[in-house]
Amino acid sequence: MxxxxxxxxxxxxxxxSCEVDKKEVFRHLDCLPDSPVYGEMERTxxxxxxxxxxxxxPKAVIAPGLIxxxxxxxxxxxxxxxxxxxxxxxxxxxxxxxxxxxAFASGDYVRGMIADAMADVALFSLEKELQEQLRNCCxxxxxxxxxxxxxxxxxxxxxxxxxxxxTEAEKYLQMKITxxxxxxxxxTSCQIYLRSADPSVFRSAHNCRGCSSRNxxxxxxxxxxxxxxxxxxxxxCVTEEKTVxxxxxxxxxxxxxxxxxxxxxxxxxxQVIGGALPVTVSDRAYFSGEELQEGWRLACQxxxxxxxxxxxxxxxxxxxxANESALNAERENTGLPGKDYSNExxxxxxxxxxxxxxxIALLYLPEGIRVMARTALNPQRRFGADVITRIQKVxxxxxxxxxKLIIEELERLMGLILKEGxxxxxxxxxxxxTGNTTMLHxxxxxxxxxLGQLPFAPYSVVSECLSIxxxxxxxxxxxxxxxxxxxxxxxxxxxxSGLQAVGMGNVRGKRMFIDLGTNGEMAIRNGELxxxxxxxxxxxxxxxxxxxxxxxxxxxxxxxxxxxxxLCVRTILRKKPIGICGSGVIELAAEFTGKGVIDxxxxxxxxxxxxGYPVAQRADGRKIVLTQKDxxxxxxxxxxxxxxxxxxxxxxxxxxEDVEEVYLAGGFGHGLNVAKAxxxxxxxxxxxxxxxxxxxxxxxGAGNLALNPDRLLDQEAIAGAAQNLExxxxxxxxxxxxxxxxxxxT
Numbered sequence: 001m002x003x004x005x006x007x008x009x010x011x012x013x014x015x016x017s018c019e020v021d022k023k024e025v026f027r028h029l030d031c032l033p034d035s036p037v038y039g040e041m042e043r044t045x046x047x048x049x050x051x052x053x054x055x056x057x058p059k060a061v062i063a064p065g066l067i068x069x070x071x072x073x074x075x076x077x078x079x080x081x082x083x084x085x086x087x088x089x090x091x092x093x094x095x096x097x098x099x100x101x102x103a104f105a106s107g108d109y110v111r112g113m114i115a116d117a118m119a120d121v122a123l124f125s126l127e128k129e130l131q132e133q134l135r136n137c138c139x140x141x142x143x144x145x146x147x148x149x150x151x152x153x154x155x156x157x158x159x160x161x162x163x164x165x166x167t168e169a170e171k172y173l174q175m176k177i178t179x180x181x182x183x184x185x186x187x188t189s190c191q192i193y194l195r196s197a198d199p200s201v202f203r204s205a206h207n208c209r210g211c212s213s214r215n216x217x218x219x220x221x222x223x224x225x226x227x228x229x230x231x232x233x234x235x236x237c238v239t240e241e242k243t244v245x246x247x248x249x250x251x252x253x254x255x256x257x258x259x260x261x262x263x264x265x266x267x268x269x270x271q272v273i274g275g276a277l278p279v280t281v282s283d284r285a286y287f288s289g290e291e292l293q294e295g296w297r298l299a300c301q302x303x304x305x306x307x308x309x310x311x312x313x314x315x316x317x318x319x320x321x322a323n324e325s326a327l328n329a330e331r332e333n334t335g336l337p338g339k340d341y342s343n344e345x346x347x348x349x350x351x352x353x354x355x356x357x358x359x360i361a362l363l364y365l366p367e368g369i370r371v372m373a374r375t376a377l378n379p380q381r382r383f384g385a386d387v388i389t390r391i392q393k394v395x396x397x398x399x400x401x402x403x404k405l406i407i408e409e410l411e412r413l414m415g416l417i418l419k420e421g422x423x424x425x426x427x428x429x430x431x432x433x434t435g436n437t438t439m440l441h442x443x444x445x446x447x448x449x450x451l452g453q454l455p456f457a458p459y460s461v462v463s464e465c466l467s468i469x470x471x472x473x474x475x476x477x478x479x480x481x482x483x484x485x486x487x488x489x490x491x492x493x494x495x496x497s498g499l500q501a502v503g504m505g506n507v508r509g510k511r512m513f514i515d516l517g518t519n520g521e522m523a524i525r526n527g528e529l530x531x532x533x534x535x536x537x538x539x540x541x542x543x544x545x546x547x548x549x550x551x552x553x554x555x556x557x558x559x560x561x562x563x564x565x566x567l568c569v570r571t572i573l574r575k576k577p578i579g580i581c582g583s584g585v586i587e588l589a590a591e592f593t594g595k596g597v598i599d600x601x602x603x604x605x606x607x608x609x610x611x612g613y614p615v616a617q618r619a620d621g622r623k624i625v626l627t628q629k630d631x632x633x634x635x636x637x638x639x640x641x642x643x644x645x646x647x648x649x650x651x652x653x654x655x656x657e658d659v660e661e662v663y664l665a666g667g668f669g670h671g672l673n674v675a676k677a678x679x680x681x682x683x684x685x686x687x688x689x690x691x692x693x694x695x696x697x698x699x700x701g702a703g704n705l706a707l708n709p710d711r712l713l714d715q716e717a718i719a720g721a722a723q724n725l726e727x728x729x730x731x732x733x734x735x736x737x738x739x740x741x742x743x744x745x746t
Contacts, residue, residue, distance in 0.1 A: 009063065009064055009141070010061055010062075010063040010167060010168060010172065011061065011062040011063065011133070011137050012059070012060075012061055012172050013059060013060040013061070013062065013090075013130075013133055014059050016058040016059065016060065016090075016126055016129060016130075017058075017126075017129065018056055018058045018092060018122040018123070018125050018126050019121075019122065019125040020049065020052065020053060020056075020118045020121050020122050020125075021121060021125070022045065024121045024124075025045065025114065025117045025118055025121050026038075026041070026045075026117075028117040028120055028121060029041065029113060029114070029117050033454070034453075034454055034456065034728060035536065035728060036535065036536075036727040036728040036729075036730065036733050036734065036737070037110075037733075037734055037737055038728070039734070040110065040734050040737075040738075041110060041114065044110045044111050044114055045114050047111075048111055048114050048115055048118070049118070051099070052096060052099070052115050052118045052119070055093070055095040055096040055099055056092050056093060056095075056096055056119070056122050057092065057093030057095060057096075058090065058091070058092045058093065058122070058123075058126060059090070059091065059093075059173060060088065060089060060090035060091070060126075060130060060133070060173075061087075061088070061089050061090075061167045061168075061169065061172050061173060062086065062087070062088050062133060062134060062137050063086070063087050063166060063167045063168075064084070064085075064086060064087075064141070064195075065084075065085045065086060065087040065162070065163065065166045065167070065192070066082035066083065066084060066085065066162075066166070067079075067082060067083040067084075067085050067155070067159065067162070067192070068082055068162065069081050069082050069083075071083075071155060071156065071158065071159055071162075072155075072156065073149065073154060073155060073194075074149075074153065074154040074155070074278075083194065084194070084195040085149075085192055085193060085194055085195060086134070086137070086138065086143070086145065086192075086193040086195060087163045087166060087167050087190075087191070087192055087193075088130065088134060088189075088190075088191040088192075088193070089163055089164070089167050089169050089173065089175075089188065089189070089190055089191075090123070090126055090130060090188065090189050090191075091123075091173055091175065091183070091185055091187060091188040091189075092119055092122050092123050092126075092185075092187045092188075093185060093187070094174070094184070094185040096115065096118070096119045096122075096185075096187060097119065097184075097185045097186055097187055099115055100112045100115045100116045100119070103115060104601060104602070104603055104632075105601065105603060107601055107741075107742075109601075109602075109632075109635065109738065109741045110738065113632065119187040120187065122187075123187055123188075123189055126189075131204055134193070134204060135202060135204070138199070138202070139199065142199055143195045143196065143197070143199060144195070144196035144197070144198045144199045144200060144201035144202055145193045145194070145195070145196060145201065145202045145203055145204045146193075146194040146195065146196035146201060146203060147193070147194045147203055148191065148192070148193055148194075148203065148204055148205065148206060149192040149193070149194065150190070150191065150192065150206070151181075151190065151192075154192075155192065157180075157181040158181060159190075159192060160177065160181045160182075160183065160190050161177055161181055163190050163192065164177045164183070175188065178610045178611055179611075180610060180611030180612075182610045182611055184610065186610075223237060223238060223239045224238045224304060224305075224306055224307050224308070225237060225238065225307045225308070226238050226244070226247060226304055226307070226308045226309075226310065227274070227308070227309040227310070228248070228251075228252075228309075228310060228312055229273065229309065229310070229311050229312070230310075230311040230312040232252050232312055234251055234252065236248075236251050238304060241303065242303075243299065243300055243301065243302060243303055244270060244277070244297075244299040244300075244302040244303075244304060244308075244310065245268050245299035245300040245302075246300075247304075248299060248312065249379075252312075263280070263281075263282030263285075263298050263300055263301045268298055268299040268300050269286075269296060269297075269298065269299070270296070270297055270298075270299045270302070270310045270311065270312050271294065271295045271296050271297075271310065271311040272295035272296075272297060272308070272309070272310055273295070273309040273310060273311050274307075274308065274309030275304070275306055275307055275308035275309060276305075276306070276308075277295075277297045277302045277303075277304065277305075277308070278302075278305075279292055279297070280297070280298070280301040280302070281555070281578035281579055281618070282298050282300075282301045282578070283296070283297050283298055283301065284578065284618075284619060285554050285555045285575055285576075285578055286298060299312075344365075344429065345365075345426070345427050345428055345429035345478075345479070346364060346365050346366055346427055346429070347362060347363065347364060347365065347371070347423060347427050347428045347429065348362075348363045348365055348428065348429050348430045348431065348432065348706035348707065349361070349362055349363070349414055349417075349428065349430075349431040349432065349706060350363060350432050350434075350699055350702040350703035350705070350706045351410060351431060351432065351433045351434065351702060352434050352435060352494065352497075352696065352698045352699040352702055353378065353406065353410075353433065353434070353435035353436075353439040353440070353443060354378060354435065354436075354439070354494075355378065355387055355390075355436065355438075355439065357375050357376065357378055358375065358376050358378050358406075358409060358410065358413065359373065359374075359375045359696065359699050360373060360374050360375070360410070360413050360414060360417065361373040361699060361702075361703055362417050362418075362421065362423075363703055363706050363707055365429065365707060368707050370703065371421060372417055372420065372421060373417075374413050374416060374417055376409065376413055378406065378409070378439075379405040379406065379408075379409050380402050380405050380406055380442070387436065387438045387451075388452065390402065390438060390442065390448075391438060391448045391449075391451050391452040392452065394441075394442060394448040395447075395448055395449050395452060399442070399445060399447075399448070400445075402442050403442055403443065403444075403445050406439075406442060406443055407443070407471065407472060407473075408474075410472070411472050411474055411475060414431070414475075425475060425476065425477035425479070426477060426478070428477060428479045429479060429480070430479050430480045430481065430482055430706060430709065431468065431472075431479060431480075431481045431482070431706070432481075432482045432483075432484075432702045432703070432705040432706035433481060433482070433483050433702065434483075434484060434493045434494050434496075434497045434698050434699070434701060434702040434705075435492065435493065435494055435698075436490075436492035436493075436494050436495075437451065437458050437461060437486045437488070437489055437490065437491075437492035437493075438451055438492075439492075440483060440486065440492065440493060441458065441459060441460075443471075444460075444464075444471075444483075446458075446459040446460055447459050450489070451489045456488070456489040456490065457489065458486065458488065458489045461485055461486030461487060461488070461492070461493075461719070462485055463482075463483060463484050463485040463712055463715065463716055463719075464481075464482070464483045465480055465481070465482055465483075465712075466480065466481040466483075467480065467481070468480065468481055480709075482705055482706070482709060482712060484496055484497060484701075484702075484705060484712060484715040484716075484719075485715055485716050485719035485720075486719065487532055487719050487722045487724050488532070488534070488724040490521070490534035491521055491523075491532045491533070491534050491722075491724055493698075493715070494515075494698035494701075495513075495515060495521050495523065495532065495698070496701070496715050496718050496719050496722075497697070497698045497699075497700070497701025497702050497704075497705070497715065498513060498515065498663075498665050498694070498697030498698050498700075498701055499513055499523055499530075499701075499718050500701045500704060500705075500711065500714050500715050500718055501694070501697045501698075501700040501701035501704060502663045502665075502694055502697055504523065504525050504530070504663070504718075505714050505715070505717060505718040506714065506717075507525070508525070508527050508528060509525065509527075509660050509661075510525065510526050510527075510654060510658050510659055510660050511524070511525045511659065511660055511661045511662070511663065512524045512525075512645070512648070512659050512661075512662045512663070513662075513663045513665065514641075514645070514662065514663070514664055514665070515665040515666045515697075516641070516664065516665075516666050516672070520534065520535050520536075520640065520641050520644060521533075521534045522534070522535070522644050522645065522648055523648075523722070524648040524649065524651075524652045524654070524659075525652075526652040526653065526654055526658075528721070529652055529723075530718065530721045530722045530723065531648050531651050531652055531722070531723050531724075531725055532722045532723070532724045532725070533644055533647065533648055533724065533725040533726075533727055534644075534727070535640045535641065535643065535644035535727055535733075536640060546580060546585060546626075546630045546633060548579045548580050548615070548624045548625065548626070549579060549580055549581070549585070549630075554571075554572050554573040554575040554578075555571050555572060555573070555575035555576055555577055555578035555579070556571060556572045556577075556578060556579050556580060556581035556584065557569045557570070557571055557577055557579065557580045557581065557584035557588070557615060557616060557624065558570055558571060558572050558581050558583045558584045558587075558671065559583065559584060559587050559673065560584060560587045560588045560591050560615070561587075561591060562591050562594070562595050567591065567615065569584070569615060569616050571616075576618065576619045577615075577616035577617065577618055577624055578618060578624075579624065580615065580624065580626070582671075583671045583672055583673065585626075585630070585634055586634070586638075586672065586673065586676055586677050586680070586682070587673055587676050588615060588626055589631065589634050589638075589676075589680050589743065590673075590676035590677070590679040590680050591676075592604075592613065592626070592631075593679065593680055593743045593744075594679065597613055598631060598743060599743075600742050600743050600744050601741075601742065601743070602631045602632065602634075602635050602741065602742075602743055603628075604627075604628045604631060609628055611625065611627075612625030612626055612627035612628070612630070613625060613626050613627075634680075635741045635743070638677070638680060638681060638682040638740070639737050639738075639740035639741045640737065640740075641682055641683075642681055642682055642683065642684075642736070642740035643727075643733050643736040643737040643740050644727060644733065645683065645684070646732070646733075646736040646740070647725065647727060647730055647732050647733040647736060648725065650732050651725055651732075656684035656685075656686045656687065657686050659686075659687070659690060660690065661690055661692060662683075662687050662690045662691045662692065663692055663694050663697070664691050664692065664693045664694065665693075665694050665695070665696075665697040665698075666696075672693075674687070674688060674691045675688055678745060679745050680743045680744075680745075681740060681742060681743060681744050681745060681746055684746065685745050685746060701715075
């Protein structure tokens with residue numbers, strides 16, 4: 001039902017039909033059927049649905065409005081007079097938000113998160129009906145729609161107060177607005193439309209290409225054109241949503257991305273000649289204000305939203321600096337001491353194929369040392385940054401293309417190393433290759449369907465010894481290729497290599513191995529017993545799903561401490577703050593817990609609940625905040641890790657105090673403040689003095705195997721002895737997952 005409510009032609013819409021689709025709710029929660037907690041979440045969903053539906057009270061207002069002249073509109077700047085617009089404000093009501101708050105406050109996190117997702121899905125489901133109502137109103141008023149705007153992408157957040165006032169939302173929708181321009185109830189959508197004098201024009205659709213919410217489940221894009229000038233002349237038809245760098249790399253081989261597209265190397269500079277690209281946080285870290293005005297941008301951070309012309313002047317520079325800590329010099333010499341190499345090939349390669357990067361080390365066999373190394377972006381990344389996307393591409397018919405990409409990249413990198421060292425292939429004895437199960441499946445051309453669906457069965461995880469021609473057809477040599485064994489679909493040879501490198505294969509003590517990332521792979525040793533598991537920690541630990549989250553780039557908040565009542569933050573390379581990376585997220589959560597900014601349930605104090613806690617201020621004046629939603633993301637991630645640790649301990653019949661040493665592997669683990677992670681309950685308290693960071697343990701294990709092929713027997717013994725736990729069906733994991741949500745040291 002639509003009714004005119006006052007002389008200013010505000011249209012009140014009371015009868016709206018919102019829907020709660022189960023599949024969409026679980027997509028919002030990023031909880032798939034293979035998740036260890038899916039069964040528990042599904043049960044709670046069914047219990048919560050009837051009450052949630054009864055609490056949804058959708059209503060909206062549509063009204064003519066004016067955007068003030070001092071309000072800058074993206075792409076149009078400030079006007080010398082108010083801009084005519086149409087405002088649409090819709091909410092699903094306060095009752096459902098209050099329900100979520102009560103659930104969280106009582107410690108019922110799962111019910112709270114599910115109800116919160118239900119409210120989001122219900123709000124999104126109103127879009128089609130509201131667009132019809134908007135069109136009817138514009139037809140009645142004799143207007144068209146020139147463009148859809150949304151804050152803060154197109155307008156400053158202050159516009160939300162204007163919409164609130166001009167639609168009389170307090171009166172008609174019983175709404176309020178905070179000093180930080182956030183609506184209450186929070187489950188509200190604010191839409192602003194520029195009017196057109198031509199009634200036939202109706203461009204009311206949301207421009208997904210220009211939106212920063214790249215993980216939105218409703219995202220969709222239209223084709224556009226990108227013209228390249230400078231060192232290359234090319235016209236690119238853009239049909240998929242990718243960064244400018246990814247588009248260039250697909251069409252111009254060999255373009256550089258040393259940082260893997262994270263925006264922290266500054267090598268992929270481009271200049272906008274025609275069209276526009278928004279300024280990103282990484283752009284501000286590398287360009288002056290004058291350069292930004294001239295159109296300079298980082299290609300790896302730029303997503304074209306409309307037709308574009310760019311100047312590209314950077315050269316082919318695909319090599320990356322190797323990680324100096326990849327092979328740990330403190331470990332034992334793993335070569336073959338005393339062997340006479342006078343008539344033997346004296347070099348070997350160790351290769352670690354990561355999902356994002358490839359690392360290669362050249363080893364000198366007589367002394368058992370690393371000579372040089374290279375790292376590079378895994379070229380498969382253009383087909384998706386994560387393992388699941390690669391599996392889907394391979395299963396969809398692109399297996400040969402992805403296999404060819406990685407083989408050619410390995411050939412190229414090894415060739416560069418040999419050329420620099422003035423070494424021939426006839427002096428290389430072997431190549432040892434490690435990687436996760438998916439990367440090795442793609443390398444070998446194995447079917448990947450079983451990796452992406454229940455029961456998640458790999459095609460093969462056995463070790464292999466091949467002629468180099470069998471894997472690298474363009475290399476004419478007599479070397480052999482060694483690939484160690486894996487354990488399961490999600491615990492691959494990279495973990496086996498890491499376990500061998502830290503000594504957990506042959507030392508029958510009580511030790512634990514944790515490789516942190518989006519997937520947290522773990523292992524525990526209790527005498528003869530060796531258990532492994534993998535738990536989906538989610539992207540929060542890498543800055544993902546966090547409002548101001550970012551990768552480990554210059555200016556990212558990486559640490560925090562309260563000094564009396566003042567929050568002091570540290571940033572990478574001491575640059576001005578631009579966002580929060582994974583280590584910063586953990587430190588902030590710990591500091592907030594200790595200072596009472598959040599309670600043990602993760603609830604932000606009322607003072608900061610609506611707008612988030614101010615962490616730092618960017619150079620452009622905007623505040624970096626940690627919000628209530630961010631805190632919930634952290635809870636999910638740290639609970640998954642802690643639950644995995646607890647489940648392994650229980651299965652090994654051990655207590656935390658029984659563990660003698662904890663090896664923390666991976667890039668995130670290397671930068672983690674362990675004490676603060678313990679303070680929020682990510683690890684048992686007693687682990688604090690037992691943790692030892694080991695860096696890239698997978699490459700180290702591959703190096704051990706390259707130096708001494710007999711180490712393949714060690715890896716096979718590890719894989720053969722390991723018992724993999726499927727956490728998705730483990731009741732202990734599900735129970736501990738709920739308990740581990742609390743922010744407290746245990």
